[in-house]
Amino acid sequence: MPTPPIAEQRPHILEQHGKRRDDPYYWLRDENWQQVMRDPDVLQADIRAYLEAENAYTADIMAPTEALQNTLFEEMKGRIKEDDSTVPSRHGPYEYFVRYETGGQHPIFCRREHGAPEDRIETILHGDKEAANHSYFQIGGLEHSPDHSKIAFSLDTNGSEFYTIFVRDIATGDQLKDELPNGHGDFVWTADGKGLFYTILDDNHRPIKVLHHVLGTDVASDRVVYEEKDPSFFVSVDETESRRFILITAHDHTTSEVHLIPQEAPDTPPRVVAPREQGHEYDVSDWNDLLLIHTNCDGAEDFKIMTAPLDNAARDTWRDWVPHKSGTLILSMLAFKDFVVAMERVDALPRLVIRQVTDGLSVTDSHIIDFPEEAYDLGASAGYEFDTTSLRFSYSSPTTPAQIFDYDMATRDRTLRKTQEVPSGHDPEDYVTRRIQAHARDGETVPITLLYRKTTPIDGTAPLLLYGYGSYGISMPASFATARLSLVDRGFIYAIAHIRGGKDKGYRWYTDGKLDKKTNTFTDFIDCAEHLVAENYTQTREIVAHGGSAGGMLMGAVSNMAPHLFGGIIAEVPFVDVLTTICDDTLPLTPPEWGEWGNPITSEAAFETIKSYSPYDNVAAQDYPAILALAGLTDPRVTYWEPAKWVAKLRTLNTSQATILLKTNMDAGHGGASGRFDRLKEVALSYAFALHLMGKS
Secondary structure, three states: OOOOOOOOOOOOEEEEOOEEEEOOOHHHOOOOHHHHHHOHHHOOHHHHHHHHHHHHHHHHHHHHHHHHHHHHHHHHHHOOOOOOEOOOEEEOOEEEEEEOOOOOOOOEEEEEEOOOOOOOOEEEEEHHHHOOOOOOOEEEEEEEOOOOOEEEEEEEOOOOOOEEEEEEEOOOOOEEEEEEEEEEEEEEEOOOOOEEEEEEEOOOOOEEEEEEEEOOOOHHHOEEEEEOOOOOOEEEEEEOOOOOEEEEEEEOOOOEEEEEEEOOOOOOOOEEOOOOOOOOOEEEEEEOOEEEEEEOHHHOOOOEEEEEEOOOOOHHHOEEEEOOOOOEEEEEEEEOOOEEEEEEEEOOEEEEEEEEEEHHHEEEEEEEEOOOOOOOEEEEEOOOOOOOOEEEEEEEOOOOOOEEEEEEOOOOOEEEEEEOOOOOOOOHHHEEEEEEEEEOOOOOEEEEEEEEEOOOOOOOOOOEEEEOOOOOEOOOOOOOOHHHHHHHOOOOEEEEEOOEOEOOOOHHHHHOOOHHHOHHHHHHHHHHHHHHHHOOOOOOOOEEEEEEOHHHHHHHHHHHHOHHHEEEEEEEOOOOOHHHHHOOOOOOOHHHHHHHHOOOOOOHHHHHHHHHHOOHHHOOOOOOOEEEEEEEOOOOOOOOHHHHHHHHHHHHHOOOOOOEEEEEEOOOEOOEOOOHHHHHHHHHHHHHHHHHHOOOO
């Protein structure tokens, strides 16, 4: 067997609340990390040498699976329609869409005149050509100007999520001199097409300002429209569905504040809708002379929709429109000229509620769009048109490929516009989707979504991959993903644990998995694993746990708490050095994270709570399962040194013979490789790791 790298231990004392911790691997954090994000070549030589040694060791250990990785990659690639395209979306005289070329890695943005032959296509940005000279290439967003003469698009070319916004003339293809650096990637055109509102990042990689750029002027003279003074709040810019208002939103994980700028008067100072109040989350749409407000105020834990006069939206003018109903979580809303659509979640399943409205927002009709499967996922978008009866939504389930529908909200006619093609073949009848309930130790029931082949025996002999996340109120969709079939077709059961910390069962499901209740997230996952064993879906040590980012923190926690359950752990960009990171207010995401985890700088109780579960701090001398950790060098969300330190400590204290691996992508950040096929190679590595462990290679 190859010899694993052993990281040098260099004493480093961290002190907080009079408590001292020795962090011997602290040196793996490059003190010049901000510059590394912009230029990875400046990484300290000793750190680079260690990361590259880990990469070489992982390559050596995984060498026997290279043929399997190649097979998996070709399978996954074979399930992707290479020359695919999206359903066109109409905006005035044009229809806009995205297509891909055979062998192409990146999207190609296109349009054609409405009613023109399908082959009369105008390319407005060719992603593959733009990416030709970059090892990493990511388009953050692209929007055409209101008069259809120009496009603006944001690019990240090293994975660090520092975006530059460019503007291009569509007719000539010429790039304008307007280049807006240090952006967060989001932007909005002004109604006259003469400028952009956009957000920029500070030196600590936090979006704190909204600027207004007028085309043709010096970027240095861009007007600061809004600047956030609280480092725990991030800023974003958007527009309402009617496109009458620019929206500036300041938010952390539990509090938001919205400002409006009328599109016809872009120089107007932003007007706050409701000043921020701790724990009050809201977002807005406009409808005629009213504001629609999606809010959790007045104890509406699962949210409600209120209205207020557009010209006077003071808090005391808000009135209930869709009242709060416990257990019915209103996720979002979309406003149209004659309809308001709400995306809701009930019993851990999404649904669409359509309300037809008339003068004064009186509801003349309402109905719910139903779906038959046990578990599924929905998405909906407003599109470009406000005065329309057509709603576009997507539907999929673990067995059903994604379907795109245009739904006439007036007649209730549903038109299937596209079904995801699987070129290598897929028969949903060969598979089973189930939704079962695990019993948590405190009496809660935790939903689990299952996918497996009909021929897979449910007698405890099947290996199982258990995926989880459980943070920030993010729910895990029961959607279709072609890559999973490579596991399922080899006898795996694929399971998603809808654990606390997400909003899968309402907002309470989120609050029961954060702050001092965070350990519910971990015990829910463990209880799901034990339930799957008890119900004969699998057996102990035949489970591979999988999670990324905050889900990677989950992986670190359960590997400390119940290592005997798992045969393997796959932790992608894992947030495992929680205590040290949340004690460092210079890191990009730390101040906004205090609402999620607590502030260990000011609160000794929060310090002790985080310390009790922080994966890196709780690595112990015990038998660990095999672990594969994946990192990105330019990742601003979970910095590369977190998984590097974790693996170094695990390797020193692990008392089993299980392999501990670290693979750092030296050319990418949080999302891994940017190309659609290059990303599949990373998935193939993870799945080969799982299959090899379970003897399915």
